[in-house]
Amino acid sequence: NAGVMQNPRHLVRRRGQEARLRCSPMKGHSHVYWYRQLPEEGLKFMVYLQKENIIDESGMPKERFSAEFPKEGPSILRIQQVVRGDSAAYFCASSQFQREGRFRTDTQYFGPGTRLTVL
């Protein structure tokens, strides 16, 4: 069972270009999360999506950043007009809600990340 796939693993862009990061969730998972990790810092939540729906985008910058998770195909995190401050590792995680007794759990499984470098 393949894990969460992210591509590209490394991406170099010049200031002002667009960056597209892809995430293929684990088989059977319909929830996708995106996180950003700046150098020497912790993981910061960006956005939570289900198929064709954005559930929580409270961690997304208001401008230049967008995310989608279409019915078919991978989830895409898109950064327009990149700036040097966008240089970071971007991690995707996927999950599938499960029931354990009366409660629901949501264990997330992470991909290897995409390292974005903006020159």
Add this chain to the structure above:
Amino acid sequence: DAKTTQPPSMDCAEGRAANLPCNHSTISGNEYVYWYRQIHSQGPQYIIHGLKNNETNEMASLIITEDRKSSTLILPHATLRDTAVYYCIAGADMRFGAGTRLTVKP
């Protein structure tokens, strides 16, 4: 979601048990406690989760206090490869804190 508090760093001797504490005093009754770790700059790795009973798997044990306000992750025989940042999360929406940087020393 409950906030969590973890010590910023800990050391452990190789072969000994590593006990990583986490406080989550505002946790609500239906929120699980999850533990992840991040080795160097790799993607975070799921370790274990629990609600109120102690849990054990092939990686670790999770001890949750009866009032559920704190928990301890136990790595029974730490190895050098267990050196990582360990994150404790309470609740489903996965807000990561700073975690505990565990260094296993020979």
